[in-house]
Amino acid sequence: MNGWKYICNNLRYRSFLSALTVFAVMITVALFVLLLMSKDSVEHGAQKGYGPFELVIGADGSDSQLILNTFYRVGVPTGNIPLELLSIIEKSEYTDEAFGMTTGDNYNGYPIVGISPAYFATRYENRHLEEGHLYAALGEVTIGYAVAKELGVQVGDQFIGAHGLVEHVDLDHESHEQDVEDTHNSFHYKVVGILPKLNTADDRTVFTRLENAWAIHNDEDSTKEITSIIVKPASLVGIQSMKQQIDAMDNVQAVYSSKAVADVLNVVDTGSQLLMIVMSICVLLAMAALLLALTASIQERKRDVGLLRLIGKSKVYILSTLIAEGLALAVIGLVAGIVLGHIAGAVISDSLFIQTGVQLQAFQIATYEWLLVVVTLSLAILASLGPTLKVYRTDALTLFRN
Incomplete structure (x- = not known):
């Protein structure tokens, strides 16, 4: 059977569990995208906020x-x-x-x-x-x-x-x-x-x-x-x-605009880093959901794996097929999350701007969005690897004994 067809059949067979896993990844990624866009927008707004006026004079x-x-x-x-x-x-x-x-x-x-x-x-x-x-x-x-x-x-x-x-x-x-x-x-x-x-x-x-x-x-x-x-x-x-x-x-002071704005951004960055930590925990939880889904799926398919081994399918074929199944769930959730995050940014952009002055650039790729993609896919591969190796190491003949 074609590898991709085999993967699609397995995902459809466990449609509820697959959908739940995709949903967890999607929501987490969408929130992360919104956070990254907000961070970029705040920094961009702060940097252009003072225009050509490099010095401000005011009271002490x-x-x-x-x-x-x-x-x-x-x-x-x-x-x-x-x-x-x-x-x-x-x-x-x-x-x-x-x-x-x-x-x-x-x-x-x-x-x-x-x-x-x-x-x-x-x-x-x-x-x-x-x-x-x-x-x-x-x-x-x-x-x-x-x-x-x-x-x-x-x-x-x-x-x-x-x-x-x-x-x-x-x-x-x-x-x-x-x-x-x-x-x-x-x-x-x-x-x-x-x-x-x-x-x-x-x-x-x-x-x-x-x-x-x-x-x-x-x-x-x-x-x-x-x-x-x-x-x-x-x-x-x-x-x-x-x-x-x-x-x-x-009773008078002169302040460099760029230096003062940099000091403010340092404070903002500290808050952003705390949010990043919280969101990173959410990503790990989403990957944990993926791990549980794959573990349950692969446990049900022990005999399938054993049969593939008995008919002579290579180790690379079996492992890549099982890992690709988890990766497929992560990719679907990742793409859906990125799209959802940018759409949500576009929807709330005007309201957020009116209320806070922060203008989200909803249709621009955020600075670290590529890193989110790399980390999500890497974690998905790691989450898939554990249960895959475990079931592969089981003796094929024992899977068919009563």
Whole structure:
């Protein structure tokens, strides 16, 4: 009998056990693929998150906290710095471009960031808006792609913001009861534009003029402050000199964007490694299920093996046929799991992006996906080898004795 036909007949004969084994491998592989895609997406998003801005200036505090708040809209700022520092940085010979930034308010949980409209040309070059135009007048805002999609906001809508970075306030309707202390009822924003999908934290941000922060909080006559300054250096040589000058000032720090992001990624990698360990245990459990299925299958086929030996089939033929049966189950589960993982990634991609800002690249091969294939197939061969060798070593004649 043809070897492949023999294998297919055996798999069909034990269809329930075969399906159960394939299912275990498939689910495990699919979860592993999702984990690998998520890891790649987080790292990719973190690395491109700060764009050309190699230096961030802010109040003294944690480097990571300053970077996370400035570029990724995570956590709270380290404090405020004087506005006049922005003029000093802009005039520096080491600066190509610099932008002041204010944070501290939100709209339905999405941060409202004050920054010059020129930021977008520097960061994203010639990207066109999805709709409308960039803000210009006081009170105008341009909103990120995810904000518009999640909240259903359109150009022309008006809303009031809330103080804080995570406060959720229902928009738009003065008749809705709101906490007077947390909302800015006297100041209305008007949406004039919607950004295209940028795959950065800017998709989850509401942008407006820098001056709005002072107008809202009635700080026009007081000493003006900003949250941070992002700097695109004229050259990487001069960036160190600028950092040294800033660090010499009181209550101010300058942070290298790339170094701080690398520190954050190290923390993320530690968490990913723990998840990898858990998923590796799941893979081993799936292989254990494969081992049990093969052991049960081969035990039932002891006489088949003995008959094959008696009619003169070679050792290589018998062993390869039995191992191929286990490998076939693993390959089916592996392929199905990879396909399922990528389909699941595509299905949840938009929702995950809107909720977390992580953009899954569902139709790209993850960095270590090849390693998952190699490990799964290797474990499948090892799982098949044990029961196969055990039954082959049994004396063929004893299998037919009563």
